[in-house]
Amino acid sequence: MTSNWMSSRWVQLLFVMAAFGLERAVARMFGSDLWPGAGAEAGLLLLWFSAHCDTMDGPVVLLARQALEEKNVNLVLPWVRPEDEEQIRHTFEHAQAVRGLGPQARTLADRHFLETLVRVHRAGEGAPYSGLKPAGLDLGPAVPAADRALQSGSAKALTRLLADAVTAGVQSRFEAALQKKTFEPNDVAAGRRYVEAYIAYVHYVEKVWEAASVTASPSQCGGQHRSVAAPGGHHH
Template identity: 55%
Template sequence: MKFNQITVKASVLATLSAALLLAAAPASAHCDGVDGPVIKAAQQALDTGNVNRVLIWVQASDQAQIKEAFRKTLDVRQLNPAAKKLADYSFFETLVRVHRAGEGAPYTGIQPAGRDLGPAVVAGDKALETGSVEPLANLLTKAVHKSVGGQFKDVIAKKNFKVDDVAAGQEYVKAYVGYIHSVERIYEATEGPAHGDAKESPAAAHQH
């Protein structure tokens, strides 16, 4: 019995250690979804006419392309409701494609709202919305609370940037993406398949 307890504890520690190492690696998220942060930012940018709301989601070298696409979209939107709908969707596709390319990820289209992204992504976003990391920390276990809490505080500290301060906005996005990647990787590692029956989780089926 004692040997089994030691084995279980060692296994848990190994899993948590692996989770912390994997946290720095790219993970799946929801930036390509209709209900994701990139398209939400695009909708706000188009509604307010302020392209800076989306420039934070792309690399500096891609900003000119997004500005041009944004300008053309605003022009087409004025024609009629049907043209507005098509122009908006085209801009969403361009923005998501460029954003993903900047992260070295392929563009696989705009994904529908309400996808099962796994509890980590949902909990991560919810923590930022409510300003409380405790539910998320409980999900990931106390063993990784320090790591997750540190990233959470960094995102919160950078969250309320001025909309026209693109550099500060990009710092927020960098912290946000790293934070979301970490919480998802840690959760998946602690919930790994038993008996070596490795299967890809629903959330890992798409790359961010």
């Protein structure tokens, strides 16, 4: 009986190892195609948010580790869509069953659960997944400031940071367009320089306004689940 028990346990461990390897291979091969994210025009803000949730010190992974230790999958279920809940519950239960086999099994089971959870979370947002990123990545100033605001209970520093960045961005593009606005009608090269500056200026303003006017759906990491409050747009 002991032999059969050991055999079944090792079958579980081998299954986790195989599933983990397969999942990593699929992510490398198809991650960016299976779950296409927002377009390049979404800018650095989307990149910061996307990175935030697939890092080892991001909110999803930290909660996942806590859930594994406390044996409470409910801690991470808010981060996935209702239709994905069954998959996460199944992966969580399997991880809990394998963790007791020993340190190596525990590490593999935990990693498999983390990979699955983050992949499913990002797929639910229409964001690509290319594996878990190491802790300590430079996310820029905005996302850490957003987290600090929630921790402190005040958004003053965050709104000041954003307002200063937007003001500087608008002012620099405005001045560049204004300086090139006056040119001789027959100077086509000068006219093109103005058009280039004008488009950069207006598109920047448009994107800032769209971001400020977005009504977000339950999407934590910058996916495409959003709608713009006011219709219309400035196209060139």
